[in-house]
Structure formats: structure tokens, C-alpha cells
Amino acid sequence: MPLIFLRRRAMKDDIERVEYASMLYDFYGSLLSESQNEIMALYHEDNLSLSEIAEELGQTRQAVHYTLRKAEKALKSYEEKLGLVASYKENRKRAQKAYKIIESAGMAESYADGLKQIIEQITE
Numbered sequence: 595m596p597l598i599f600l601r602r603r604a605m606k607d608d609i610e611r612v613e614y615a616s617m618l619y620d621f622y623g624s625l626l627s628e629s630q631n632e633i634m635a636l637y638h639e640d641n642l643s644l645s646e647i648a649e650e651l652g653q654t655r656q657a658v659h660y661t662l663r664k665a666e667k668a669l670k671s672y673e674e675k676l677g678l679v680a681s682y683k684e685n686r687k688r689a690q691k692a693y694k695i696i697e698s699a700g701m702a703e704s705y706a707d708g709l710k711q712i713i714e715q716i717t718e
Contacts, residue, residue: 612638614679618669621678630665633658682717689717 616638623631636642636650644662648655673679692713696706 615666615669617679618666618673621682622669622672622676625672626665626668630661630668633661634665637662685717689713 615634619634619638623634626634632651633647636647637644642650644655644658647653648658651658693710696709699706
């Protein structure tokens with residue numbers, strides 16, 4: 595495989611990993627230790643680099659990296675046990691299917707909008 599393809603794939607994998615970790619953090623962040631929660635928030639919400647977090651917290655970059663990975667591992671463990679993120683994603687897919695059905699049904703706009711609002715409330 596060409597090197598450029600491998601780099602792009604690695605970048606895409608990194609982005610997907612970070613997005614997934616952010617979603618896990620949204621669902622389960624309150625279950626983390628105070629230190630893990632702080633580092634996850636700085637990394638995923640404030641978009642700080644590991645070096646920036648280390649400087650802000652007076653830790654080494656390696657310590658921040660370790661805490662971040664440990665927190666992500668804990669979040670994945672919670673998801674394996676509870677499955678809230680998977681359920682949320684599946685419900686969002688179902689909502690999209692329902693929207694398409696509503697659009698193709700040709701019903702009055704006020705009814706369609708009302709149904710879409712109800713679906714949105716259920717899936718949030």
C-alpha cells in the first residue's frame with residue numbers, strides 16, 4: 595500500500611478514536627475519578643494537547659498520557675457493560691429512517707414537523 599494511504603487511514607482512525615472517546619466521556623464522564631475527569635475535559639472539551647494539559651496541571655506529558663488512556667479504558671469498560679452509546683447510535687439511525695418515512699408519506703407539513711419533534715425528543 596502507498597504510504598500516503600496508510601497515513602490517511604491512520605489519521606482517520608485517530609479521529610474516529612477521539613470522537614468515540616468524546617462520546618463515551620459525554621455518557622460516562624461523571625463515573626471517572628476527579629483527575630481523570632479533569633484531563634478528559636481538557637483534552638476532549640477544551641482541545642488542549644497533552645503538553646498543554648501537563649503544563650497547566652504541573653504534571654509530565656507522560657503522566658497526562660497515562661491518565662488519559664486509563665480513563666478511556668475505563669469508559670470503554672462502562673460501555674461494554676451498559677451499552678448506552680451503542681443504544682444511542684442505534685436510536686439515531688432509527689430516527690433517520692423515521693424521518694425518511696415521514697418525508698415520503700406526503701403528509702401535511704404541520705403533522706410532519708410535529709412527528710419530527712417527537713422523534714427528536716425521544717432520541718435525545
